[in-house]
Amino acid sequence: MYTIEAKNVNFFYGEFQALKNINLQVEKNNVVAFIGPSGCGKSTFLRLLNRMNDLIDGVRLEGEILFEGKDIYRKDVKVDELRKKVGMVFQKPNPFPKSIFENVAYGLRVNGIKDKTYIENRVEQSLRGAALWDEVKDKLKKSAFALSGGQQQRLCIARAMAMAPSVLLMDEPASALDPISTAKIEELIHELKEQYTIIIVTHNMQQASRISDKTAYFYLGKLIEFGDTRKIFTHPDHQSTQNYITGRFG
Amino acid sequence: MKRFIEYLVEGALKISGSITSITILLIIIFLFKEGSGLFKNPVVEEGYVLTVNRDNPVEHITSFQIKEIYDENITNWKELGGIDSPILVFRFGDLENYFSPEELGQEYENIPQCLNTLINREKNIIAFFPELYLPKDFSGKQIAKEKISPVDFFGGKEWYPTAQPAAQFGLIPLLLGTLWVSIGAILLALPFGISVAIYMAELASKQMRSILKPLIELLAGIPSVVFGFFGLVIIVPLVQKTFNLPVGETALSGSIVLAIMALPTIITVAEDALKNTPRAMKEASLALGATQWQTIYKVVIPYSISGITSAIVLGVGRAIGETMAVLMVTGNAAIIPHTLLEPVRTIPATIAAELGEAPSGGAHYQALFALGAILFLITLILSISVEYISNKKNK
Amino acid sequence: MAPQLMQESVGSRKRLTQKIAFILFRFFSLSIVAILFAILFFIIKNGIGVINWDFLSKAPQEGMTSGGIFPAIVGTLCLVIGSCLFSFPIGIMSGIYMNEYAKNGKLISFIRIMTNNLSGVPSVVFGLFGMSLFVNFLGFGDSIIAGSLTLGLMSLPLVIRTTEEALKSIDNSFREGSLALGATQLETIRKVILPMALPNIITGLILSIGRVSGETAPILFTAVAYFLPQLPTSIFDQVMALPYHLYVISTSGTDIEASRGMAYGTALVLIFIVLILNLIANMIRKHFTDKNKI
Numbered sequence: 023m024y025t026i027e028a029k030n031v032n033f034f035y036g037e038f039q040a041l042k043n044i045n046l047q048v049e050k051n052n053v054v055a056f057i058g059p060s061g062c063g064k065s066t067f068l069r070l071l072n073r074m075n076d077l078i079d080g081v082r083l084e085g086e087i088l089f090e091g092k093d094i095y096r097k098d099v100k101v102d103e104l105r106k107k108v109g110m111v112f113q114k115p116n117p118f119p120k121s122i123f124e125n126v127a128y129g130l131r132v133n134g135i136k137d138k139t140y141i142e143n144r145v146e147q148s149l150r151g152a153a154l155w156d157e158v159k160d161k162l163k164k165s166a167f168a169l170s171g172g173q174q175q176r177l178c179i180a181r182a183m184a185m186a187p188s189v190l191l192m193d194e195p196a197s198a199l200d201p202i203s204t205a206k207i208e209e210l211i212h213e214l215k216e217q218y219t220i221i222i223v224t225h226n227m228q229q230a231s232r233i234s235d236k237t238a239y240f241y242l243g244k245l246i247e248f249g250d251t252r253k254i255f256t257h258p259d260h261q262s263t264q265n266y267i268t269g270r271f272g
Numbered sequence: 273m274k275r276f277i278e279y280l281v282e283g284a285l286k287i288s289g290s291i292t293s294i295t296i297l298l299i300i301i302f303l304f305k306e307g308s309g310l311f312k313n314p315v316v317e318e319g320y321v322l323t324v325n326r327d328n329p330v331e332h333i334t335s336f337q338i339k340e341i342y343d344e345n346i347t348n349w350k351e352l353g354g355i356d357s358p359i360l361v362f363r364f365g366d367l368e369n370y371f372s373p374e375e376l377g378q379e380y381e382n383i384p385q386c387l388n389t390l391i392n393r394e395k396n397i398i399a400f401f402p403e404l405y406l407p408k409d410f411s412g413k414q415i416a417k418e419k420i421s422p423v424d425f426f427g428g429k430e431w432y433p434t435a436q437p438a439a440q441f442g443l444i445p446l447l448l449g450t451l452w453v454s455i456g457a458i459l460l461a462l463p464f465g466i467s468v469a470i471y472m473a474e475l476a477s478k479q480m481r482s483i484l485k486p487l488i489e490l491l492a493g494i495p496s497v498v499f500g501f502f503g504l505v506i507i508v509p510l511v512q513k514t515f516n517l518p519v520g521e522t523a524l525s526g527s528i529v530l531a532i533m534a535l536p537t538i539i540t541v542a543e544d545a546l547k548n549t550p551r552a553m554k555e556a557s558l559a560l561g562a563t564q565w566q567t568i569y570k571v572v573i574p575y576s577i578s579g580i581t582s583a584i585v586l587g588v589g590r591a592i593g594e595t596m597a598v599l600m601v602t603g604n605a606a607i608i609p610h611t612l613l614e615p616v617r618t619i620p621a622t623i624a625a626e627l628g629e630a631p632s633g634g635a636h637y638q639a640l641f642a643l644g645a646i647l648f649l650i651t652l653i654l655s656i657s658v659e660y661i662s663n664k665k666n667k
Numbered sequence: 668m669a670p671q672l673m674q675e676s677v678g679s680r681k682r683l684t685q686k687i688a689f690i691l692f693r694f695f696s697l698s699i700v701a702i703l704f705a706i707l708f709f710i711i712k713n714g715i716g717v718i719n720w721d722f723l724s725k726a727p728q729e730g731m732t733s734g735g736i737f738p739a740i741v742g743t744l745c746l747v748i749g750s751c752l753f754s755f756p757i758g759i760m761s762g763i764y765m766n767e768y769a770k771n772g773k774l775i776s777f778i779r780i781m782t783n784n785l786s787g788v789p790s791v792v793f794g795l796f797g798m799s800l801f802v803n804f805l806g807f808g809d810s811i812i813a814g815s816l817t818l819g820l821m822s823l824p825l826v827i828r829t830t831e832e833a834l835k836s837i838d839n840s841f842r843e844g845s846l847a848l849g850a851t852q853l854e855t856i857r858k859v860i861l862p863m864a865l866p867n868i869i870t871g872l873i874l875s876i877g878r879v880s881g882e883t884a885p886i887l888f889t890a891v892a893y894f895l896p897q898l899p900t901s902i903f904d905q906v907m908a909l910p911y912h913l914y915v916i917s918t919s920g921t922d923i924e925a926s927r928g929m930a931y932g933t934a935l936v937l938i939f940i941v942l943i944l945n946l947i948a949n950m951i952r953k954h955f956t957d958k959n960k961i
Contacts (some may be wrong), residue, residue: 496883
């Protein structure tokens, strides 16, 4: 059983077809990178995996998306349960206007956990997991906005980890950050691989080749090529992939 | 030439830009000038005097005490710090009870003399009569010659502008009436207003919004007299029947009508505030497994709380200043209310109802301007606090 | 790893809370609509029978118990036109100044605060102010001009804000584009910016006419009379006005019960005016948003 499997997925914004017949399988504890030029549908597809596109008016989905073998778009699926298991980190750091501690505890609290020691332990664990603990342990009560951009993004990763998801979706998590912060995030992703299945959208070819096991190349709403990262970056099957990777367009 | 015209136009625009500031300034000048005139009026009605026997030790007597004496609620000088003896109340019309027409004279030329005799004779008298008849060699003592004081106005518990000998211009009952009606209105309007704002900002479909929005605009456009009329023929009888009251014109009726009128303000301002919550914030919450409702009350509402507060304050301002509708449904009894089921009178309603009858330039007229100044100050404070709240947010 | 996270009962409880909250919101929203329709229905139902040509074209008779409301319609028309003649040009110019010219941040925020304050001033205070400034100090007496100026001052903040917002919604690139072609600022505003902002400005102005036509408190002591046998002939005459007419015949007429029908009719005419103005405003808004889409 694959952790995530998409079968014949078509997706429409009103009349516009954003995704065309996508088929893709993600295995457990893999890091998968989605690459492709802007507007190719990679972010849209990522947001389908935790049903984030439900928020948009006038969208339509055809085909199936399975998470651990179950169709997540079936009527009886509870969206909030799904999103606990499939966490997400966004392009721009988006901490809540609360303290650092409360940011990480948020997910636990909204899911009805009241045990104080449990929450404290979980927050520490998550912050350690996101390699942020040493930097913030003395100022947990301070506003999350006081952190730097890179720290904020790691806080958002910690926030997602606190829910103990099995999948982490990352939508260009380093695109708004400076090179040093980016390196830290990449390092972190490398460590997280042990516990999580990670799907990451990125614009950065080097990043994709450095961190991912598999790479999917999207172009104009189609999944052109999907396979081992090493192969995609050395011997792609398609000319279009080759052009994109070598920077001839995009 | 072209540049000259540009310069001219810019000047004209600049002058227009300053018009609101000038208006505010003029309002302050005119209202406060007329209003402060109230404190130049004597406690006792202009053209009249209030006198006691020369030996009466009471020196000072307040406007309210005068009214209480003439209403026979104070009947003994002891209560005023004098000797223990009953007060003999004398009104000018009582003169014929004490003197025969002969004594008063054919042309009433002896009235001053008679008054002098009477006040000398009766140790416990308090006499109120036109200044015109004040004897030249008056042997009694004139009291309460001072002007109306701010204490009489701001601390006064009675509003009775036509009372004799001392008109009562007490702000307290009107202020309380205004607050009762407005607070009642806000308490009623708040759950509705905020719910609708949340519904419109977060839940309603596009079509639903495009229906609700103009309807709420329409509700905002209905004139206040029409609301007052509606209240008068529907809500007043309803309140009367529901609570089995002698009259339906109560603070509650006013609150209900005002609540309906304040709704559009609350809804629009709160909705704008809620809509300002960044999408990223909401997505972050949902992605952590929060339900939409948890996201609303844990993220969206805290984020827009200053805007929601502004909405409430603006709603209060609207309610406090509303005149005609309140005038038509609250019964206008100038008494300090104890429950929402009693008639009350608000500050704006008092101004609207009484200004037509108050002689221009008199104490009553000036008192109404003083009320206007108070009302202006209250709304000014509310406007400035809204400004402060939203500025704080921006930083 | 975190067994508590998987508890189904927590999940179902929070979903139930959500369901209840949303049902409540829907209920409240629908009740607002219901209230509005109740008011409209009630006044239309009771007022429609009164409305006929005589009602609209004749003066009140027999102590306001029969006849029509023609003088009040004329009076309201005079007051509305008068106030618009004052507030529209000044308000629009003020809005243009604030959005296009004023550069000093402190001055602007001061003016904006003052405009906001003015919009919060209760209508009855405008009435007092208008009375002491226009009626007494300037000696206009109770008259169309005093009432119009008072109403005009009151509607200024709305006109200013409408203009400002309409101008603000226009992208800066249009201004830069025009200025880069050598147009002066005035030409840019007149030929590029104002035409683009016009639909929004007009929409706001129409809504403000609706507000002005229903106001009572500001004209109470500055313009209106209970009953006048003839129509006004100059701007220094007193007038009757619809909202005031409704107020007096429903609260202090000679025979309140007998004049109820007249009151319903008057209320209906007032509502009708507001309804029509809102409709026109929405049509303009819709027309131009549709046009801009293409």
